[in-house]
Amino acid sequence: MSPPRETAAGPDKGTGPAVDARVTRTRQDILRTTLEVLTSQGLDGLTHPHLAEVAGYSRATLYNHWPNRTALLRDAFTWRGAGEHSQPGGDLRADLIAELTMFRTEMQRHGLDRALAVLAAVTAFTPELADVRDALVTDGERVNRALLAQVFQGDELDAAVLMLTGMVINSAVVHGQLPSDDLIAAAVDLVLRGRTGRRLDAPAGDEDRLQ
């Protein structure tokens, strides 16, 4: 798991530093367990009794911190974050390939593909988690969007971001198979070759106007 972010997941109930530290540790233990169960067993494992047993805390402790599954998922996904990003080096093609490869690595090593599948399936029926999903998606797309904004704008930028991240998601989450290096490179090349701004229904003489 990439370094988790601290979150303000509700007021602590401690009366001093030692109690605060213990509460923080308890919360993190349980959130970590929630994500482990979520990426190994899916939604079916996400009950307070089961999580309490796996994490080694009482059910009362879990219910005390999170009265229901939605509250627990909110904190677990926020704590998790979207994972690591690559560090762009200035070569747009190489940078996009590196970032999409990092996205794939997060799926492969940290179960991001399964976490995304569960998050999408839950959020579709739990609108109050939409802001958690949106924050994760925005962070997850951040580097790709900044890179693609060098050469695209408007609907083309949105389309390019949705297509490149969507290719990895479609492959891993819907097809159940991580994309190969060649597939990632082919997708990046296809999108970058499309950056001329030429509309295919425009007159032929207009083809190169934005090159």
Add this chain to the structure above:
Amino acid sequence: MSPPRETAAGPDKGTGPAVDARVTRTRQDILRTTLEVLTSQGLDGLTHPHLAEVAGYSRATLYNHWPNRTALLRDAFTWRGAGEHSQPGGDLRADLIAELTMFRTEMQRHGLDRALAVLAAVTAFTPELADVRDALVTDGERVNRALLAQVFQGDELDAAVLMLTGMVINSAVVHGQLPSDDLIAAAVDLVLRGRTGRRLDAPAGDEDRLQ
């Protein structure tokens, strides 16, 4: 719901035409209810007792036909199919836009986005349903793949299919927002402009070699 396909979902237990017809009707009632509950309540509603109540059959009837949730989901998704496709007219750009728009319509009208989210979340933890998912994905991509095969092959074809269908899936299922007409057109134009076969890391003089 688009016209469901008949499936061989296990041997009927009737002893004559009237009994066969009744069994078939019972099965279809329950499969239809399963999909309705799945796209309105998600996985949480998918228990035999709840489905029996909603469909108006006894729990015993449900357990008799489908001993567990995996068996029920197998038949429900197979019965559902991937939905309707567009009819290509010969203009590649217009045909791709029409097919992606039809994909969006299936999401909007028939809950295909939610069905896909649930299917992905279930299949990630239930490998025995992978063949059901693969059949749906293959049928879902069929028209887009045939259209794109007119101008792409190999990894580029796979990348183009995954990007265009992935753009709609990413937008609807991950972002929770159906793609606009402009976004679909921008994606199609981007991909079709990329069909020159030029590698971006190739020498400049080699740029147009496959045009």
